[in-house]
Amino acid sequence: MIDISLKDLKLFALIIFSFHVSATSSSLSHGSGLVNMPSAKLNSEGYISFNYSSFYPYQQYRFNFSPYDSVEASLFYTDINSYRYDFSVLNQSYKDKGFAFRWRLPKFLKSMPDTVIGFEDFAGTGITSSEFIASTINLKQTDVTLGLGWGRLGSKDTIKNPFSILSKKFKNRAGGYSKVGGIPEYKKFFRGDAALFFGVEHHYNDLSFKAEYDSIDYSSQFGYFDECKFCPHPGKSRWNYGINYQINEHSNLGIYFIQGNKLAFNFSLGNDFSSSSVVELKNINGNKNQNLYLRLLNELKKQDILIQSIDYSNDQLSVSYIQLHANNEAQVSKEIYFKLRKIMGENTKISLIP
DSSP: OOOOOHHHHHHHHHHHHHOOOOOSOBOSSSSBBSSSSBOSOOOOTTEEEEEEEEETTEEEEEEEEEEETTEEEEEEEEEEEEEEGGGOSSSOEEEEEEEEEEEEOOOSSTTSOEEEEEEESTTSOSTTOEEEEEEEEEETTEEEEEEEEEEGGGOSSOBOOGGGGTOGGGSOOOOSOSTTSOSOOGGGTTOSOEEEEEEEEEEETTEEEEEEEOOOOGGGSTTOOTTOTTSOOOOSOOEEEEEEEEOSSSEEEEEEEETTTEEEEEEEEEEEOOOOOOOOOOSOBOOSOHHHHHHHHHHHHTTTEEEEEEEEETTEEEEEEEEOSOSOHHHHHHHHHHHHHHHHOTTSEEEEEO
């Protein structure tokens, strides 16, 4: 059975028809990622985004920002529709807020996969508290992710905590939370059993197709309870899949099928607010508008893209470049094109020479 409310459909329509406005696509409830599992892909320094997701009984509003290329932090607010707020008689659903943080480890070789260490709901009430280690490698147009989760992300078909060989303290994870929440629960980090998750994201033009193996036991999560026949029940499948559509440079829309019986969607809107730094002009053909050339060079430098030559004349822009970071050349070319189009406007013909 597909569970989606009329309110969700109205909001979905509002999003589609109100925004004519991205970077790394977002998961439903764990920031940058696959369907509902996180990945090691992060946005660039200075990128700020807002993400809305609906997966009954959860609706999440998430604000993400990247102060550095290797760091992503989030503040999120979750509406849990199956419970009343503070278990009162008021006709208001339960509300919860929390914080998340992830850090990408340094790479010693460019061929190594990206690897992140992440913390979810580490300073809230702990309802969705999780820790994870995830690695993502790019294979041409496909990103492959493998991860290990603890807490909520390590609650289905668990395995023995590999850190328990270091200390017996890692074997068990305490329940509950301190006082009224808002205090980091350091003694829970990477404690208790763990679970594996993995998934793929395949890029094709403005679409990406996602599939993942989920590590969350939804039947044990806050918001589900078996004695209520009218309440949502978790499906039996551990596979989630769906499609993400990049509407334009700033926005993404995802539609997903969860646990084999639920429809979910999310929408993200973001922008790169990083400031340009001064670079030297080298190997430039032509002498028109040096300020424009500087802006082009700086915008592309942020993505580790090196310019060999720029030729701009008669409203035609030709850019020859080198990039050594990503295997997916088509995706890189698309991102470069969006940046150049934003700077040059709609009347300039743009050609790229990798």
